[in-house]
Amino acid sequence: MTRIELAKRGIITDEVKEVATEEGLTPEDLSKNIAEGKAVITRNILRNIKPLGIGKGLRTKINANIGTSKDKTDIEEELEKLDIAVRYGADAVMDLSTGGPLKQMRQAIIKHSPVSVGTVPIYEVAVRAIEKYGSIVKMTVDDIFNVIEEHAQDGVDFITVHCGVTMKIVEMLKSGERVLPIVSRGGSILADWICHNGKENPLYEHFDRLIEIAKKYDLTLSLGDGLRPGCLKDATDKFQLLELITIGKLKDIAVSEGVQCLIEGPGHLPINHIETNIKLQKSICKEAPFYVLGPLVTDCAMGYDHIAAAIGGAWAGYFGADFLCYVTPSEHIRLPDKNDVKEGVIASKIAAHAADIAKGYYKAWERDNRMAQARRNFEWQEQITLSFDPEKVLSMRAERPPVEDERVCSMCGEFCAIKISRKAVEE
Amino acid sequence: MTRIELAKRGIITDEVKEVATEEGLTPEDLSKNIAEGKAVITRNILRNIKPLGIGKGLRTKINANIGTSKDKTDIEEELEKLDIAVRYGADAVMDLSTGGPLKQMRQAIIKHSPVSVGTVPIYEVAVRAIEKYGSIVKMTVDDIFNVIEEHAQDGVDFITVHCGVTMKIVEMLKSGERVLPIVSRGGSILADWICHNGKENPLYEHFDRLIEIAKKYDLTLSLGDGLRPGCLKDATDKFQLLELITIGKLKDIAVSEGVQCLIEGPGHLPINHIETNIKLQKSICKEAPFYVLGPLVTDCAMGYDHIAAAIGGAWAGYFGADFLCYVTPSEHIRLPDKNDVKEGVIASKIAAHAADIAKGYYKAWERDNRMAQARRNFEWQEQITLSFDPEKVLSMRAERPPVEDERVCSMCGEFCAIKISRKAVEE
Secondary structure: OOHHHHHHOOOOOHHHHHHHHHHOOOHHHHHHHHHOOOEEEEOOOOOOOOOEEEEOOOOOEEEEEEOOEOOEOOHHHHHHHHHHHHHOOOOEEEEOOOOOOHHHHHHHHHHHOOOEEEEOHHHHHHHHHHHHHOOHHHOOHHHHHHHHHHHHHHOOOEEEEOOOOOHHHHHHHOOOOOOOOOOOHHHHHHHHHHHHHOOOOHHHHOHHHHHHHHHHHOOEEEEOOOOOOOOHHHOOOHHHHHHHHHHHHHHHHHHHOOOOEEEEEOOEOOHHHHHHHHHHHHHHOOOOOEEEEOOEOOOOOOOOHHHHHHHHHHHHHHHOOOEEEOOOOOOOOOOOOHHHHHHHHHHHHHHHHHHHHHOOOHHHHHHHHHHHHHHHOOOHHHHHHHOOOHHHHHHHHHHOOOOOOOOOOOOOHHHOHHHHHHHHHHO | OOHHHHHHOOOOOHHHHHHHHHHOOOHHHHHHHHHOOOEEEEOOOOOOOOOEEEEOOOOOEEEEEEOOEOOEOOHHHHHHHHHHHHHOOOOEEEEOOOOOOHHHHHHHHHHHOOOEEEEOHHHHHHHHHHHHHOOHHHOOHHHHHHHHHHHHHHOOOEEEEOOOOOHHHHHHHOOOOOOOOOOOHHHHHHHHHHHHHOOOOHHHHOHHHHHHHHHHHOOEEEEOOOOOOOOHHHOOOHHHHHHHHHHHHHHHHHHHOOOOEEEEEOOEOOHHHHHHHHHHHHHHOOOOOEEEEOOEOOOOOOOOHHHHHHHHHHHHHHHOOOEEEOOOOOOOOOOOOHHHHHHHHHHHHHHHHHHHHHOOOHHHHHHHHHHHHHHHOOOHHHHHHHOOOHHHHHHHHHHOOOOOOOOOOOOOHHHOHHHHHHHHHHO
């Protein structure tokens, strides 16, 4: 039986107890949320990692994308990215490789990763189709489901499937109303296939085959947003909403069949669209866990898109997004390197933490309250430990240490406001 | 006559026309906003820089703090920080120096700065008091106003004055209800003076002397928030609100006397407090321009406080804050260096731009729409030009260039979604 099937029968597993205990809600509540498709635990039955809970009542989680492209393939570097992502707090990683030996890469990442691993199988289908047939449009329906099954067999915990990129929406896109028709790689591959073959998206048409594979491995389906807006001008448009309605329906089918789902969301959104987007998703998809990419609050932050994504992600989390996909400084420019991964994870972690604070999540408050006390008491070691990147804080402080008084810092020196005001009002 | 006096008489100056034209509102509207204290133009009558408009109907502006502390004094470095701040888009800089030859530093910064310069004169009063009397609590009322007059004579465009740190609030702080009583340097200096001397804050008691100096130079008063929360736990508490009420009253007096004011605000605020804070300020201070520091949405982002501030600042701007004071990665750790200034300015600029986008400011949208078109058309030079740090984008792209097709990037390579989807739906 899958997690949903167990939960529907009121059976509370050790896994549910483990996640619930760590997150500070009751196993009964978590189990109920899983049964209703409002929370998921992403772990392939073949895997022996810490289970990851995402959704209602749970801390905001973050995902780091790693993986090669044809223009840059290096397994060792990707494994180092994995280590960095986990070290700085990624709750999950996705292997988005499209270059080099894909299966070997995936297996290495799964073997090394202590956290949930997600993939986008259509990438590998496309790579193989080019190798085998010379073109992505020649991939067959069986090619698609064979690769998905392979990923599940390899132990992948969740997969992105762009089931909502239907013939109808792709046909509508031809009107030219969008500045950027599709900015999702998987979505564009499927759109190309649909247009060329004049057939329906196999992931939509044969959704039952997806359900069958997912049930076997208790694989979580992340229903991808192939139509997510790729610029602010395209935000919250009909294409995006029609896809959301489609994947909301598929989510209901999956949950009724005992398969866990995440719903993926934008993308590029101006600040004033964020609350609406989260509430729409929560309403249309009946509180299913929402997994957002960014959202990026401007199109112009190249080199600093991790910051644009942190601005959007923190607020998306506050309004109810459950899972933030990080964005690195190299977004829109090139494949991320190790430092980009670090910067991206930390920015996303800050966003998720700020969201949890605003939602009143007690463990997040505990950390900030400890930081405030440490600041009050000039306890530098404690402050460093509580920060998101202790080594950076330590080395920054060492670069320009306080000269006269170890308690303060070189920003204010003798005019440390905490020191002066505590003396003034406490003595 | 001061700007407010002219505006009250319906006289529209060239300066008002210049600012209004650039910002895309009518000179009449801007003039009305200035007359009512809802917008300011910060420029000392002795200065010949581009006038800076802040407030209702205007683009969100950003400020970069520079300046030495006793633990690190180097005029050349501060001038380089000034250049960097201006280069990456700071609309104003504040010289917060507390170490080295303060007057020389200030004069050099004013001479070199093409943008408005602000200061916090009480710092220099404190430094001189230590030199002259051996203690900050021995500074006299005349010492305070003499330094303020000197700053105005040197050409400073706006000054922070912590007029709202009254005896009554300082007395209340002794209850120990706050984790961090005061985190404002100026506020703590005044609190110390008040407690030691048992006298009222001279900036409050002799507010008329401040008005007199400000009128002479058309100096803008930035009514400081000495009681801003220094941690999330202290956010939006009675101390902060009582101070806001006090400075709101003083603002009314100043405006009626023809003196322009900014209202300073927090500080450390959880995301769910931001909208309330902005709306409270706008209501209590009758739409006076709001100048916020951050707000930082978590206490724990040491080393990455520019990101925590961008998250808060973007949303504060969206809800109505007019002027964002940047926060650098070195906040809470040490005096910023040149790179910190750059990182801080860019993060703050992204936040201000995202706020302007969300508020519907047409020039902000124009930039993003051009970026989206450039992305659609694979115009890399245009994308680089439109970014906030063209050199960084250029060098990042060069580090991992696309191998086969110059139109794409090494993130997706041949699987560029824009390329594939445009082919699919346009051909």
